[in-house]
Amino acid sequence: MVEIAPFKGITYNKEKVDINRVVAPPYDIISKEEQEELYKKSEYNVVRLVLGKEYSADSEENNRYARAAGFFREWMDKGIFRKSEENCIYVYEEDYNIKGKSKKMRGFIALLKLEDYGHGVMRHEKTLSKPKEDRLKLMKNCNANFDQIFLLYSEPEKKIDEILDKNASKKPDYEVKYNDVVHRLWTISNGDDIDEIVKTMKPKPLFIADGHHRYETALNYRNYMREKHSDFKGNEFFNYMMVQFNNMDERLSILPTYRLIHSIPEMNIDVMLGKIKEFFDVEKIDLPEKKSEKIVDMLKEKKNKKVFALYH
Template identity: 35%
Template sequence: MATVLPFQGILYNPEMISDTGAVTTPPYDVISPDEQSAFYERHPNNIVRLILNQATDADSAEDNPHTRSAAFFRQWQEEGILKKDDQPALYVKAITYTHAGETITRYGVIARVGIEPFEKRIVLPHEKTFSKVRSERLQLLKATHCNYCPIFSLYPDEGEIFATLEGAVHNASPIVDFVDEQNHRHQLWRVTDPAIHHQITEALQPKRLFIADGHHRYETSLNFKKHLQATDPSFDDQHPANYVMMYLCSMSDPGLIILPAHRLLKAVSADALQQAIDASRTYFEIAEYPFTPADRKEVEQRFLADLSDGASRQAIGVYAHRAPVYYILSLKPGVMDDLFGDELDIALRSLDVTVLTRLIFMKVLGFDQQRLDNEKLIGYASTAEKAIDAINTDNYDVAFILNPTRIEQVQDIAQKGLVMPRKSTYFFPKVRSGLVMNGLKD
């Protein structure tokens, strides 16, 4: 059963930081180098110095991004910039944003959740992770002993928990209220009523929790707990590292949106891609959208519209560097069953991202697991426009444009104990880093 508890969060002190928007950021893994620098410049106490401290040529075992993060964390607490709440709370979070011309609000609650190994089927993943990222995040956690960012998780709900959270803050003033650089409004309420705590804890106890965003951080928390069990004689069942900070959102929340995670590849030559397109004709019906400089934008819009209209079928868009043509690859019936029916569950075979990874990347292009695990050669974009721009600006060689995974597919795969390929989903909007932190020292 899920253990969801209130905790004494560490927050920016409003007496010293009047604009929380100036010191918070998106999660570390979606911050580009340019954005990292911009957040550094925005405010001297911006959370980027903790979650993604800048590396230098002089870094050493004693002085590196992780040790500097820990030093800033201690300093900001000593100076009163960060302040720990004096009583346990649940932190209700609302984000209001515009999507497809509609204004939407999504609610969630930030709480402390008991860490459970995946095999216990209480907290469930749906994606694979990168080993290098897990290692890097573990070094940060060892240095800082703090969850700076909540893991984004989902729970099945018929609306009762959602209604309780919304009702708990309906007539209350938020302790945080700002609009970020994407024009998203963030509001945070501190709920200290033990009756509400009990109500939420009891309602979530029988639920399975599905990790939406933060698989690396959750696996890192599991490894950090094992590290302390092996090295700290005082570690026991009451130690704070038995828990991890999570943002919990209802699967039925109308503000929950999944965007696709389009793939961007480096080190794919024009000849190799053309050979792959030709080889793909065995498995796909291929529609071509050639363009000229004069009609490029018009053709691009038609290509994206046709790809989106075909979301009910398994279809993938392709666009390559210096190639004046877009492609839509539509899977022929029965291909995935014939090739992978004895190896992959039907839930996985039905995913566009599985078609891309197993059929196109591995079978057609010949990528091995090492190539797929190399984050220097593969990138991601949450919008087709960003993916196409990454090709036009020479940052990548080829983009594979996907339709979004559906929430029902995420739930089905997680409940079956299966995992999707890495970055199969992009839950939107992301959960802001720096609103609340969770200390892990005993």
């Protein structure tokens, strides 16, 4: 059973900063060049929290994680950030274009009580230790979630969507355009709306669309904090994490991605293909040099089937 909860969110104070200059993309897609650009945009850009710079003189006491904690405290003290006075759920919306078509994705942000995999939350990929170590250091220093993971649920009845649509009919609390995507945020403080969302979500299985490393990091942080506070009751902040929830509907766009596999010891393509053939129909294609567009054409012909292209 899924347990979600409203929370007192911390947001930028629009009277103190230009919102357009303090936002940043997800930390794991920020290049060194973009990091530098974001630093120059504003001394309060969130990149300083989610992906601070590293320096040759860094130490155990002075590093990107400690600096992030310092910035966080400073910005709270200076009123750059402000904390909601009441528990809320937040409507989050993106306007984006895909293949020349305008689309709108709308979901909500709330707290999710952390559970081990298989107890309401399902994963679809394995994780690596290094990214989890990185995010855990940030959480231990800052004791905060600076971004949310992305979970999917299925509710064909669209009760929650109706609540979100109603609350999104007013002027958004925040609106910003970044990389051709318009982001909007609204606050839901109505108790009846919050209760209905919480109740409707309880029996729903959740699927991680993006955020496996951060979810497992949150579990590790929870366990770390429980060891420090052996008298924990289960309702402490470290038992929850901030999550974006989206209904599985036509507003979502699922795109293929490319995976590059390298440095496999004793790689034998024939053995691998033999194992693949146990589960898939395999068609070998001989391609002239620099004719990779032929693969694209063939995939288009099979658009109603689930097809993977493998190149070696």
